[in-house]
Amino acid sequence: MKVWLVIVGVGAVSLLLRASSLVLLRGRTLPPGLLGSLGLVPAAVLSALVVPELLVHGGDFRPLGPRLVAGVAAGLIAWKTRNVLWTLLGGLGLLFGFEALGWR
Numbered sequence: 001m002k003v004w005l006v007i008v009g010v011g012a013v014s015l016l017l018r019a020s021s022l023v024l025l026r027g028r029t030l031p032p033g034l035l036g037s038l039g040l041v042p043a044a045v046l047s048a049l050v051v052p053e054l055l056v057h058g059g060d061f062r063p064l065g066p067r068l069v070a071g072v073a074a075g076l077i078a079w080k081t082r083n084v085l086w087t088l089l090g091g092l093g094l095l096f097g098f099e100a101l102g103w104r
Helices: 002-024 032-038 041-055 066-081 084-100
Strands: none
Touching: 041 066, 066 084
């Protein structure tokens, strides 16, 4: 029961925060610099989530591990093809290939 209360509480707080920005900023024009900065938020959040997964495995810092190599390869595939499916297949295929060869 406590878990459900926490989930509902976090959801309510998140909804209130999002709704408050919509209500408070309704009809106002934001400065161009702020709009430009807000456009960079998704890339910053994605980087903050992905980079630690590429550099740390099992609690150990690995600056040149198979995850980083597969991640960089996936990034190059994404840049070249602009195709999510090829990016996933290439990155995961390379990572699974490394693990099959014993590089963990």
